[in-house]
Amino acid sequence: DAGVTQSPTHLIKTRGQQVTLRCSPKSGHDTVSWYQQALGQGPQFIFQYYEEEERQRGNFPDRFSGHQFPNYSSELNVNALLLGDSALYLCASSLVGLADSRRAFFGQGTRLTVV
Amino acid sequence: ELKVEQNPLFLSMQEGKNYTIYCNYSTTSDRLYWYRQDPGKSLESLFVLLSNGAVKQEGRLMASLDTKARLSTLHITAAVHDLSATYFCAVAEETSGSRLTFGEGTQLTVNP
Numbered sequence: 257d258a259g260v261t262q263s264p265t266h267l268i269k270t271r272g273q274q275v276t277l278r279c280s281p282k283s284g285h286d287t288v289s290w291y292q293q294a295l296g297q298g299p300q301f302i303f304q305y306y307e308e309e310e311r312q313r314g315n316f317p318d319r320f321s322g323h324q325f326p327n328y329s330s331e332l333n334v335n336a337l338l339l340g341d342s343a344l345y346l347c348a349s350s351l352v353g354l355a356d357s358r359r360a361f362f363g364q365g366t367r368l369t370v371v
Numbered sequence: 372e373l374k375v376e377q378n379p380l381f382l383s384m385q386e387g388k389n390y391t392i393y394c395n396y397s398t399t400s401d402r403l404y405w406y407r408q409d410p411g412k413s414l415e416s417l418f419v420l421l422s423n424g425a426v427k428q429e430g431r432l433m434a435s436l437d438t439k440a441r442l443s444t445l446h447i448t449a450a451v452h453d454l455s456a457t458y459f460c461a462v463a464e465e466t467s468g469s470r471l472t473f474g475e476g477t478q479l480t481v482n483p
Contacts, residue, residue, distance in 0.1 A: 289470065298473030298474055362414040
């Protein structure tokens with residue numbers, strides 16, 4: 257059973273550019289959440305997708321946008337990159353349902369460096 | 372706004388010793404999670420705690436939850452070097468679905 261997979265694993269971009277990160281959820285999961293983890297900090301919630309719609313959003317600017325496809329995979333897009341966007345971006349998949357089934361499983365992350 | 376605080380943030384301990392990491396949170400929750408993260412790696416799920424008084428154990432790690440005190444603990448028994456990592460607690464608010472709010476993490480170093 258494949259877990260959560262993310263691509264690419266590493267990425268270097270220049271300030272002002274745009275980037276797209278991709279995530280395939282764990283088999284059987286229908287919800288994808290994205291988190292940003294700056295160095296030395298805990299992950300911060302960006303947004304969550306369920307049934308191809310953004311259901312919840314954290315305190316991130318509109319430069320951060322996303323999409324969920326019918327097969328539950330998801331993309332995170334960041335426009336007009338800033339140096340401060342450099343971080344590990346984590347995708348988590350989960351399943352809407354009983355509390356104990358809502359455990360989030362994380363992908364290996366995409367390390368984004370903005371120069 | 373939900374706040375999650377862990378302490379200590381840094382913990383250096385000797386092999387064979389016991390210690391406890393604390394996680395306090397500021398609002399009601401129906402789920403609390405513990406994750407482990409190795410340097411440069413993703414988050415590995417350790418425990419899910421769903422109810423007051425819940426206790427889970429895996430090897431040298433034991434997690435507990437007191438929802439009235441809004442406190443969870445991660446107890447390490449007879450630490451070994453392989454436990455060196457950063458440990459995060461994460462809380463899901465009752466109305467938040469699977470959205471998680473993480474603590475700052477506890478960086479654990481176990482010395483021989």
